Ligand code: SF4
């Protein structure tokens with residue numbers, strides 16, 4: 001039986017203001033004011049929680065300017081979890097935060113009725129959606145397909161001797177925006193003789209709710225997903241979105257006291273299962289998604305897979321956040337654009353043939369800046385290298 005569990009706030013009284021977390025913070029690098037950095041945010045949430053500071057526009061700005069990238073996570077010698085502190089601060093600010101009331105309302109509705117939100121988005125994509133995208137208010141989305149990726153409970157059996165069984169956590173971006181990437185993952189898993197289950201009852205991981213201070217609603221999402229995925233007899237729970245993977249694995253224990261330990265990034269799962277196939281005599285930049293590198297500690301595995309496919313990797317001079325940050329790219333457009341301009345210019349200077357990343361959000365965002373070469377998901381490269389699509393060269397390079 002599940003027990004009620006609310007995330008307990010980190011003990012901020014231990015902060016000795018050493019500033020280590022601040023040195024890693026990209027928003028502080030952009031705007032070197034104390035409230036724009038990790039250390040300042042810890043002090044502000046501490047003041048807010050103790051009643052010494054009252055909600056204000058400036059406080060909102062400082063807590064919402066955090067892109068929740070996680071660059072500061074694990075850096076504190078006293079174990080203070082800064083991103084978790086920011087979530088708690090936003091939750092405390094929620095009722096006083098008038099500016100994001102509409103965003104919070106829409107996020108809540110979209111998470112509660114995702115299929116209805118998807119149908120509305122499809123209806124609006126030729127009109128309102130494209131107008132907002134042209135104005136830079138929302139990212140440009142690929143044309144939304146008639147049906148989402150996940151339909152009902154599906155089990156894809158393998159015709160050969162079964163190598164294992166995995167579950168796919170689809171996530172909203174794959175389900176509604178990039179269903180073709182979900183198909184690629186299924187193809188690769190079946191090629192490797194895995195039985196794949198897409199269980200009925202998956203809901204949004206809850207991260208967008210947390211990002212706008214809706215902690216209780218995120219707890220409900222966590223309970224639902226835990227119930228669905230923890231009962232499955234599988235070797236791994238794979239997702240194409242590092243934010244989902246991190247949330248299932250590391251944030252659920254904070255939200256409901258238990259996480260889905262089998263959640264993992266596809267690169268970690270596939271690395272020792274893919275042979276060397278030097279198919280592509282090309283160059284690529286690998287863009288590290290923040291949550292994959294900082295929260296999940298995965299940087300080597302995708303690079304090794306790319307090299308196995310014969311591609312030369314170019315490391316760029318100024319790697320950093322692309323500015324996506326989930327809802328951040330819509331609610332903090334100015335700061336998000338600054339990140340994107342930097343990262344885009346850095347990638348363009350590399351003269352690589354293609355850009356590979358592991359996050360659907362990074363694909364959406366980088367695609368706005370990097371126009372002269374494809375920006376693809378790692379699963380597309382894996383599919384093309386190992387499942388041999390005839391048009392691979394044109395799609396990838
Ligand atoms: S999560 Fe990122 S933006 Fe937020 S305080 Fe930490 S380093 Fe700064």
Ligand code: SF4
Pocket residue numbers: 014015016017018019020021022038039042075076077078079080082
């Ligand atoms: S690293 Fe830890 S102790 Fe140092 S300023 Fe940041 S939160 Fe405080």
